[in-house]
Amino acid sequence: MTDLGLLDWALTFAFACFGVGLLFNLYRIARAPAVPDRILALDTMVINVIALLVLYGIRTGSGINFEAAMLFAMTGFVSTVAYAKFILRGDIIE
Amino acid sequence: MIAEILISALLVMAGIFGLVGSFGLLKLPDLMTRLHAPTKATTVGVGGVLIASMAYFLIFEGKLSWHELLITLFLLLTAPITANFIAKAHIHREMTARDLPVTGTERDWATLMPSDEPVQPVMNRVDEPPRQVSDH
Numbered sequence: 001m002t003d004l005g006l007l008d009w010a011l012t013f014a015f016a017c018f019g020v021g022l023l024f025n026l027y028r029i030a031r032a033p034a035v036p037d038r039i040l041a042l043d044t045m046v047i048n049v050i051a052l053l054v055l056y057g058i059r060t061g062s063g064i065n066f067e068a069a070m071l072f073a074m075t076g077f078v079s080t081v082a083y084a085k086f087i088l089r090g091d092i093i094e
Numbered sequence: 095m096i097a098e099i100l101i102s103a104l105l106v107m108a109g110i111f112g113l114v115g116s117f118g119l120l121k122l123p124d125l126m127t128r129l130h131a132p133t134k135a136t137t138v139g140v141g142g143v144l145i146a147s148m149a150y151f152l153i154f155e156g157k158l159s160w161h162e163l164l165i166t167l168f169l170l171l172t173a174p175i176t177a178n179f180i181a182k183a184h185i186h187r188e189m190t191a192r193d194l195p196v197t198g199t200e201r202d203w204a205t206l207m208p209s210d211e212p213v214q215p216v217m218n219r220v221d222e223p224p225r226q227v228s229d230h
Contacts, residue, residue, distance in 0.1 A: 024120050
């Protein structure tokens with residue numbers, strides 16, 4: 001990170017926004033009326049974590065976090081579909 | 095300088111979109127409306143962050159990285175699929191056929207009457223709805 005004041009502030013703001021979003025998701029997972037709400041909150045959590053990883057990549061100036069973000073996107077999608085399928089049918093692979 | 099302002103504006107807008115998406119998860123009344131907040135607002139937020147990252151690495155590091163485009167493509171492809179699965183699970187677990195609005199065609203909701211044969215979509219709407227919803 002070079003001495004760019006504005007970009008630093010914007011990065012900090014975005015970090016704070018997505019961090020507060022993660023806390024909201026955590027609250028929704030703890031207090032949810034039904035199981036599909038929890039799946040939705042977990043899926044949103046994965047998306048927020050991807051955003052945090054990419055922001056951390058900008059801050060450190062290295063591209064090594066993109067593989068981690070890609071893996072998060074893939075495993076998040078597969079686990080969400082598997083969970084929804086499981087509570088729908090009681091089985092994942094039929 | 096202009097690039098710095100542009101990237102900063104993208105990051106701030108992305109943060110606001112992400113925050114609104116996660117706040118909608120708390121604020122909205124039931125799951126069918128709650129589905130809209132993360133699948134639309136948060137996806138736009140992550141897309142803004144990824145575009146900002148591409149611009150940052152292109153301008154300040156001097157290299158174009160394609161990983162962000164891959165992540166954006168993957169997220170934009172998978173968000174509607176997960177929303178569809180969650181809505182389907184919600185319909186089958188928490189709602190009855192009476193809670194759903196009438197389709198206005200001859201067929202009922204596709205998820206309530208699955209068939210092994212491929213079904214052509216019904217384009218002409220019938221005048222009389224097949225299921226009466228006003229009997230409760």
